[in-house]
């Protein structure tokens with residue numbers, strides 16, 4: 456699988472901290488191949504890879520994840536975003552009934568079957584659909600839809616093959632209005648390829664049917680070609696969404712990705728078989744996982760990310776922005792670091808921190824030291840913690856006594872704190888984005 460391949464690409468990188476231009480490049484070569492194998496259009500792949508490269512370079516390498524897994528995660532998230540994950544891709548039927556839905560696409564794509572499936576789905580949602588056969592060319596196409604309607608107990612308009620498709624559709628719409636149907640699904644004719652005659656007819660039907668949705672039905676097996684066809688239909692008709700059929704086969708579904716990328720129109724449904732219940736609402740993340748062929752990688756990644764207490768990170772982040780990092784924050788940060796692992800490994804994750812780490816070598820507190828530091832800070836007053844400069848000689852003595860330490864130890868701590876403040880200044884220069892990226896958020 457892709458994750459395995461990336462794994463080996465990244466083996467050398469383990470423990471190196473931040474992803475670089477070079478190692479990301481190698482990984483993205485694998486991603487590129489995987490996408491092309493999944494029939495994603497090459498131009499779409501090119502743009503996509505460029506975007507991921509920008510995201511990945513400079514990203515930290517989370518301790519608990521391999522770099523390969525992290526690239527997979529970035530690729531996955533970007534693909535889901537590209538596929539419209541998180542957007543509302545549901546059918547838009549919010550109009551005065553009867554609402555029209557028009558199915559278009561090449562011959563054999565699965566329009567007629569999808570009409571039946573969609574009608575069944577809508578019926579289960581308590582709508583009252585009317586099916587309208589408007590393909591007068593393909594022999595028995597009208598009969599095919601009538602048979603489906605009978606199986607589903609859904610009425611099919613009595614189209615006649617000797618009528619013009621546009622006339623059939625106008626009549627059917629009037630009939631639906633008079634007979635109390637709230638949804639009308641128009642099944643149109645297809646061709647083996649786009650031609651002007653077909654397009655003119657579809658444009659006429661669109662005018663007669665006033666569809667709220669024009670769904671382009673695409674066969675997932677068509678591969679690279681699908682995107683040009685979709686673009687052609689979209690140009691002439693202005694499609695509103697895509698039904699991707701035959702995903703139950705070997706096709707990986709890369710076509711869907713290309714169609715969405717090129718036309719901007721979302722996939723709304725996927726067909727997963729010849730049976731009438733084999734239609735599902737589209738889930739971007741499922742398709743992307745299918746394309747990338749990944750198993751549990753995502754769960755693993757989520758787990759790793761939650762190790763870092765994001766709430767605490769956000770709090771620190773806010774503090775950093777206000778540029779008043781004080782001893783309370785210092786303590787909170789030390790505790791956070793304790794949770795995450797050694798200081799060194801954490802700092803190594805933050806872009807640009809490598810050099811600073813060298814300066815700070817040996818600044819890493821042990822468990823015992825950490826306890827002492829906490830005791831010292833706890834012995835300070837609130838004002839002292841907020842403003843360390845007021846901690847003079849007599850205060851230091853009092854704090855040492857209170858925490859069961861020595862004045863030297865209090866001095867040491869204050870020195871370490873001032874060093875940390877310097878680091879924080881550097882982090883501030885990175886800006887909030889860089890910082891959160893460094894802390895493993897939002898990747």
Ligand code: GDP
Pocket residue numbers: 560561562563564565566567568569645672700701702703704725726727728729733
């Ligand atoms: P149309 O020419 O676009 O109307 O296509 P049809 O609806 O007649 O479908 C063409 C063929 O594809 C038929 O044999 C269907 O059973 C089959 N088909 C349609 N959708 C799917 C699907 O999601 N999965 C599978 N395996 N076959 C499908």
Ligand code: MG
Pocket residue numbers: 566567568590596643
């Ligand atoms: Mg048909």
